[in-house]
Amino acid sequence: MGKQGDWYLPEIRKDDGMTTQDYAYRRIFNAIMLGAIPPATSLTMRGLAAYLDLSPTPVREAIRRLSSDQAVEVLDNRRIRVPQMRIGRFRELIELRIVLECHAAVRALPHLADIAIADLAAVDARMDAALGMQDYDQLTHLNHEFHRRLYLSNPDQAIMPLIESVWLQLGPFQRQVLKGVQSYYLVDHHKTILSALRDRDADRLTVAIADDIRDGIGRSGAEALEGSQDLPPAG
Amino acid sequence: MGKQGDWYLPEIRKDDGMTTQDYAYRRIFNAIMLGAIPPATSLTMRGLAAYLDLSPTPVREAIRRLSSDQAVEVLDNRRIRVPQMRIGRFRELIELRIVLECHAAVRALPHLADIAIADLAAVDARMDAALGMQDYDQLTHLNHEFHRRLYLSNPDQAIMPLIESVWLQLGPFQRQVLKGVQSYYLVDHHKTILSALRDRDADRLTVAIADDIRDGIGRSGAEALEGSQDLPPAG
DNA sequence: TCATGGCAAATGATATATCGAACCGCCTTG
DNA sequence: CAAGGCGGTTCGATATATCATTTGCCATGA
Numbered sequence: 001m002g003k004q005g006d007w008y009l010p011e012i013r014k015d016d017g018m019t020t021q022d023y024a025y026r027r028i029f030n031a032i033m034l035g036a037i038p039p040a041t042s043l044t045m046r047g048l049a050a051y052l053d054l055s056p057t058p059v060r061e062a063i064r065r066l067s068s069d070q071a072v073e074v075l076d077n078r079r080i081r082v083p084q085m086r087i088g089r090f091r092e093l094i095e096l097r098i099v100l101e102c103h104a105a106v107r108a109l110p111h112l113a114d115i116a117i118a119d120l121a122a123v124d125a126r127m128d129a130a131l132g133m134q135d136y137d138q139l140t141h142l143n144h145e146f147h148r149r150l151y152l153s154n155p156d157q158a159i160m161p162l163i164e165s166v167w168l169q170l171g172p173f174q175r176q177v178l179k180g181v182q183s184y185y186l187v188d189h190h191k192t193i194l195s196a197l198r199d200r201d202a203d204r205l206t207v208a209i210a211d212d213i214r215d216g217i218g219r220s221g222a223e224a225l226e227g228s229q230d231l232p233p234a235g
Numbered sequence: 236m237g238k239q240g241d242w243y244l245p246e247i248r249k250d251d252g253m254t255t256q257d258y259a260y261r262r263i264f265n266a267i268m269l270g271a272i273p274p275a276t277s278l279t280m281r282g283l284a285a286y287l288d289l290s291p292t293p294v295r296e297a298i299r300r301l302s303s304d305q306a307v308e309v310l311d312n313r314r315i316r317v318p319q320m321r322i323g324r325f326r327e328l329i330e331l332r333i334v335l336e337c338h339a340a341v342r343a344l345p346h347l348a349d350i351a352i353a354d355l356a357a358v359d360a361r362m363d364a365a366l367g368m369q370d371y372d373q374l375t376h377l378n379h380e381f382h383r384r385l386y387l388s389n390p391d392q393a394i395m396p397l398i399e400s401v402w403l404q405l406g407p408f409q410r411q412v413l414k415g416v417q418s419y420y421l422v423d424h425h426k427t428i429l430s431a432l433r434d435r436d437a438d439r440l441t442v443a444i445a446d447d448i449r450d451g452i453g454r455s456g457a458e459a460l461e462g463s464q465d466l467p468p469a470g
Numbered sequence: 471t472c473a474t475g476g477c478a479a480a481t482g483a484t485a486t487a488t489c490g491a492a493c494c495g496c497c498t499t500g
Numbered sequence: 501c502a503a504g505g506c507g508g509t510t511c512g513a514t515a516t517a518t519c520a521t522t523t524g525c526c527a528t529g530a
Contacts, residue, residue, distance in 0.1 A: 019512095019514095020513075020514070021514085044480085044481065045481080054515095055514060056481095057292075057514055057515065057516090058513075058515095060296065060483090064296045065299045067300065068300040068303035068304050068396075069303050070396055077522070077523090078482055078483085079522095086391070088390070089393055092394070095342070096394055096397075099334060099335075100334075100335075100397075103330070156321070156323030158305070158331060161303075161400070166397075169393065254483070254484095255483075279511065280511080280512070281510080281511065282511095289485095290485045290486075291485090291511095292483080292485065292486090293485095295512080296483095313491085314492095472530090473529090474527100474528080474529085475526105475529100476528100477525090477526095478523105478526105479522105480521100480522085480523070481521080481523085482521080484518085485518080485519105486515105486516085486518095487515085487517095488514085488516100490512095490513090492509105493508105494507105494509080494510090496505105496508105497506085498506095499502100499503085500502090
């Protein structure tokens with residue numbers, strides 16, 4: 001394997017006014033979220049800096065933020081890596097997603113205007129299109145956007161950063177999951193979520209969110225982890 | 236007001252092998268957790284660096300981590316501050332604490348050995364002592380340690396960093412809360428928690444945790460926020 | 471063949487230098 | 501006396517320099 005052949009950082013849209021450090025953060029964030037960096041890959045700040053054509057300083061700051069997000073771990077020997085997944089931690093993360101996202105959805109519900117539900121439906125439609133084109137990175141993006149928009153409808157929310165942290169920790173699975181046979185189930189669950197939203201039915205909403213998570217990444221991830229203590233890389 | 240008279244950073248035990256950046260992080264983390272930095276105080280990286288007798292670089296990295304923890308916000312004009320609290324966000328944070336910590340406690344329950352419950356009781360006893368001596372910083376520390384130990388009993392837990400983030404965001408209230416008249420209620424709730432743990436009763440545990448949070452910081456904080464949209468500084 | 475010692479290169483941590491933007495007082499002007 | 505403008509000062513962002521560790525690799529020897 002090449003010295004730096006194990007990972008890549010998908011390009012992102014670079015807003016101006018974006019600081020270099022922020023750019024590095026989002027670039028790496030995005031890569032982890034999409035599963036483009038296999039777990040246990042050893043990263044170096046200077047290597048990332050060279051890849052991004054930056055000095056080590058802003059990359060270091062980005063890595064610090066990501067370590068607070070639990071997206072990477074900084075080992076004692078100062079090595080940086082995306083954590084290896086273990087079955088126990090995986091189950092905890094899935095349960096966390098369910099608890100957090102059900103809570104977030106229910107608390108967003110009173111704030112959700114009809115127009116916002118229509119926007120969500122539009123995102124869902126774009127997911128169908130992305131699925132048709134087998135554009136899995138885009139599918140992952142849109143799935144996150146669907147959930148994010150829903151939860152952010154609550155103007156006082158403080159939960160979204162926590163949810164994103166869990167997403168990040170599950171990031172290495174996203175790719176693998178969406179390529180699995182369960183993909184259409186995920187989309188179906190979104191239809192159920194939309195229906196519950198339109199009826200303002202908190203109970204059905206909770207069930208739909210939980211099912212979405214469990215049948216999506218939950219089921220596929222658990223399958224991938226079956227039998228082995230550690231998760232095989234998503235590649 | 237003096238140029239730097241509004242805040243101070245309580246000293247902490249400095250392990251060796253601790254990196255300077257980590258030291259800065261923990262020092263500021265601790266200060267926010269104890270409410271030693273009033274909300275809306277304008278901080279500068281150079282000012283913090285001078286106070287800690289460090290170069291700006293490690294302080295900057297610590298601030299980045301804290302911004303990912305939602306403990307500080309970095310404004311567009313590059314000003315750094317502990318966020319102002321608003322009543323809506325406060326309610327969200329309290330509900331978040333309840334959801335997260337009830338979940339964490341229930342999932343810790345099966346892993347909790349009798350000896351660990353005894354340890355928790357010992358921490359609670361130290362809280363009674365700290366209360367007697369009116370050592371509120373210590374009381375806050377011990378309160379966090381009580382909860383932290385409980386939740387960390389689950390070896391696969393991934394929730395603790397999220398809970399700490401919420402604690403941090405509520406940090407500016409801790410001081411104010413523990414000085415309030417509700418202090419003994421808090422301790423009483425810990426006795427109820429311990430009782431539920433001994434009986435391995437998940438339902439009673441959930442109620443006890445929720446009551447602990449609601450009657451502790453929840454009630455006092457809500458009182459402080461009553462009538463005003465913004466929270467007065469804890470000073 | 472495989473363990474071991476050691477050296478050169480790479481790395482992380484931190485301090486410092488530099489640069490442009492933001493801020494702060496003060497002074498002018500109406 | 502109030503509002504606006506000007507210039508020096510401070511600040512954050514980033515690049516670079518420095519230093520102690522760590523890594524990796526290769527030679528040596530069991």
